[in-house]
Amino acid sequence: xxxxxxxxxxxxxxxxxxxxxxxxxxxxxxxxxxxxxxxxxxxxxxxxxxxxxxxxxxxxxxxxxxxxxxxxxxxxxxxxxxxxxxxxxxxxxxxxxxxxxxxxxxxxxxxxxxxxxxxxxxxxxxxxxxxxxxxxxxxxxxxxxxxxxxxxxxxxxxxxxxxxxxxxxxxxxxxxxxxxxxxxxxxxxxxxxxxxxxxxxxxxxxxxxxxxxxxxxxxxxxxxxxxxxxxxxxxxxxxxxxxxxxxxxxxxxxxxxxxxxxxxxxxxxxxxxxxxxxxxxxxxxxxxxxxxxxxxxxxxxxxxxxxxxxxxxxxxxxxxxxxxxxxxxxxxxxxxxxxxxxxxxxxxxxxxxxxxxxxxxxxxxxxxxxxxxxxxxxxxxxxxxxxxxxxxxxxxxxxxxxxxxxxxxxxxxxxxxxxxxxxxxxxxxxxxxxxxxxxxxxxxxxxxxxxxxxxxxxxxxxxxxxxxxxx
Numbered sequence: 261x262x263x264x265x266x267x268x269x270x271x272x273x274x275x276x277x278x279x280x281x282x283x284x285x286x287x288x289x290x291x292x293x294x295x296x297x298x299x300x301x302x303x304x305x306x307x308x309x310x311x312x313x314x315x316x317x318x319x320x321x322x323x324x325x326x327x328x329x330x331x332x333x334x335x336x337x338x339x340x341x342x343x344x345x346x347x348x349x350x351x352x353x354x355x356x357x358x359x360x361x362x363x364x365x366x367x368x369x370x371x372x373x374x375x376x377x378x379x380x381x382x383x384x385x386x387x388x389x390x391x392x393x394x395x396x397x398x399x400x401x402x403x404x405x406x407x408x409x410x411x412x413x414x415x416x417x418x419x420x421x422x423x424x425x426x427x428x429x430x431x432x433x434x435x436x437x438x439x440x441x442x443x444x445x446x447x448x449x450x451x452x453x454x455x456x457x458x459x460x461x462x463x464x465x466x467x468x469x470x471x472x473x474x475x476x477x478x479x480x481x482x483x484x485x486x487x488x489x490x491x492x493x494x495x496x497x498x499x500x501x502x503x504x505x506x507x508x509x510x511x512x513x514x515x516x517x518x519x520x521x522x523x524x525x526x527x528x529x530x531x532x533x534x535x536x537x538x539x540x541x542x543x544x545x546x547x548x549x550x551x552x553x554x555x556x557x558x559x560x561x562x563x564x565x566x567x568x569x570x571x572x573x574x575x576x577x578x579x580x581x582x583x584x585x586x587x588x589x590x591x592x593x594x595x596x597x598x599x600x601x602x603x604x605x606x607x608x609x610x611x612x613x614x615x616x617x618x619x620x621x622x623x624x625x626x627x628x629x630x631x632x633x634x635x636x637x638x639x640x641x642x643x644x645x646x647x648x649x650x651x652x653x654x655x656x657x658x659x660x661x662x663x664x665x666x667x668x669x670x671x672x673x674x675x676x677x678x679x680x681x682x683x684x685x686x687x688x689x690x691x692x693x694x695x696x697x698x699x700x701x702x703x704x705x706x707x708x709x710x711x712x713x714x715x716x717x718x719x720x721x722x723x724x725x726x727x728x729x730x731x
Contacts, residue, residue, distance in 0.1 A: 264377060265306070267291040269299045269313040269325070270341065278365050279312060279341075286374050296320035296328075303333050310377060315342040323405075326356050330408045334415065337377065341365070356408055395512055396420045396437065400430045400456065401445040401474065410443060410474075413501045414508065427451040431459065434466055441512055443495075446475040446486070454489050461490045470511045536570065539563045561604040568639050572700055575632055584626040584707075588730050591630075591663065592620045595655060598634040602642060610648040611669075618656040621663045622730040629704040636701045637723050641669040644721070663727040671721040677714045 266288045268279050276292055283290055288310075293299050296317050302308060311329060315322035326338050338356070343363035359373050397419050399410045407423040414421045422439065424430040426448065433439075442460070446453035453473060460466045473486045473494040486494050493507055543560045599606075599613065606613060623630075641651055649670040658664040681702040705712045711726040 264288050264309040265291075266310045266312065267293055267299060267302055267308050269293045269296065269311065269317065269322075271295065271314065271318050275314065275341070275363070275365070279370075282365070282367050282370050283374065296322075296325040299325060300328065303329065303336070308333070308336055310337045310339065312339040312341065315340055315344070323356075327404060327408055330356060330412060334412070339370075339373070356405065356412070395440040396422060397441045397443060397508065398422050398424060398430065398433055398439040399443045400424045400426075400448075400453075401443075402426060402448045403445075406445070406474075410504070413504055417505055419508070427456045427459070430456065434460070434469075438465065439469060440515055441508060442469055442471045443474055443508075444471050444491075446473055446477060446482075454485065457489045457491065470515055472507060472511065536563060536567055540567075557604055557608055561608045564602070564605060565639065565643075568635055571632065572636065575628070575700065584628060586624055586626055588622055588624055589627055589630060590620055591623050591665070591727065592617050592655060594630055595634060595653070595665070598631070598638055599653075601635070602638050605639070605642045609642055609645065611642060611645055612648075612650045614650060614652045616652070616654040616656070621655065621657075621727070623663065623727045624730045625708045625710070625727070626704075629708055633701050633704050633708075633710070633725075636698060637667050637725075640698065641667055641721075641723075644671055644675075645669040646672055657729075658726060661729045661731075663729055665725040665727070666722055668720055668722040670719055671716065674716050675714075675721060677716050680714045681712075 264286075266283060268276050268283075268290065270276050270279070271294050273294075276294075280290060280292070291302060291308075293302065296313075296319060299311065299313065303311075313322045313325060317325065320328075322340060322342075326340070329336050329338060337358045339359040339361060340357040341361050341363060359369075361370060397414055399407055399414075399421060401407050401410070401423075402425050404425075407425070411421045411423060422433055424433050427450065430442075430444075444453045444457060448456075451459075453475070457471055457473075460469070460471065467490075470492040471490065473491045474497060475482065475486070475494055476497045483494055492511055495504060495507060539559065540563050543556050543563070547556050595617070596615075599615070605611075645651060652666070652668040654664070654666045654668075656664055681698050702712065704710075705725070709728065711724075713724050715722050715724070
């Protein structure tokens with residue numbers, strides 16, 4: 261196996277001789293260079309495992325040379341030499357450079373490094389508890405040195421890394437191929453991190469990608485602002501490479517789990533939908549051949565309740581990713597069609613419906629959302645209403661362009677109206693359900709700019725919706 265190949269770049273020949281004297285005992289082939297241009301030429305022709313360079317070279321500086329090498333020859337190990345202690349303190353070992361040495365040459369430190377390095381021909385990644393599985397990570401930062409730093413740490417850990425200097429490059433990269441995670445700098449010219457995150461979260465194909473903020477702003481106000489904007493975490497600058505890898509690994513693991521759960525649910529939906537369709541079809545054929553009876557009505561009503569739960573679960577997971585165009589809808593006709601859908605449940609519960617529609621109202625909304633809103637409100641009222649009770653539904657003009665829909669029914673016990681729209685809240689755990697219905701209704705109302713509230717008084721529970729009439 262070939263020995264490691266070393267190149268020394270320093271425009272002072274005396275310094276080169278000192279380094280050569282230290283490296284001689286390791287038997288590594290050594291090339292003596294006096295400029296960055298010579299180093300780049302050598303790298304384009306031959307393999308170099310270790311490059312030792314002075315930071316203060318004439319022409320292209322050592323920093324600029326290191327950045328070029330990191331971009332074009334990532335496998336090369338870099339050692340920096342500098343007589344300026346302040347300059348060394350501004351650098352971070354393990355980022356752009358693998359080792360930092362001060363002048364006069366720290367011979368013992370160089371020897372210690374070479375004892376390990378000379379045993380291998382090619383540079384190996386540093387040991388880490390965090391090993392990526394090839395997931396793509398997009399880093400967005402306007403400073404080239406930061407991009408190089410993050411890219412090196414993450415690439416060495418096994419991640420695929422793509423860099424973007426600004427919002428335009430970032431959005432272009434997102435549209436070409438979605439990453440599993442985004443690292444986003446807060447302070448950037450033109451469009452800052454908060455504004456870019458708002459754009460990312462507004463696009464349905466991007467909004468579920470976890471975003472970690474990179475920031476020197478670590479006050480509680482800045483941190484809260486980041487979380488409110490939609491970030492899942494933040495990393496303060498300056499940072500430790502192990503902290504970066506730990507946080508990246510944690511959020512990618514979470515994303516993997518959520519992805520697996522989503523696929524499991526999607527498979528479960530398909531498995532559930534088929535028997536539901538068979539039950540509905542079988543009961544309808546039974547009624548055609550032998551007429552409707554109490555048992556077929558109960559079965560069909562229960563099947564529709566299951567169908568409503570299925571639709572809620574499916575819509576809750578997918579509604580962020582499907583096209584949901586706004587259109588002009590007849591609210592009056594839609595309400596009546598949903599009541600017809602629940603006719604069997606109304607009949608089985610012996611519910612008397614008092615329907616009061618003053619006129620045909622048109623609204624501008626997302627059709628699928630309105631169907632889910634109405635289905636949930638009606639099924640919820642039928643589910644908790646006592647047998648042989650009344651349900652009042654009133655659709656009328658409130659004032660000007662505002663339209664009011666009110667659904668009122670008797671309730672066996674008092675619900676907690678402060679929690680009624682919370683995820684997984686269930687008024688009565690003895691009644692089958694998953695507690696997603698009214699929480700989904702609240703989200704869809706927000707998306708369609710519909711006002712909603714709930715009230716309970718003297719045994720009556722009411723849901724009130726206020727729509728804006730289409731212009």
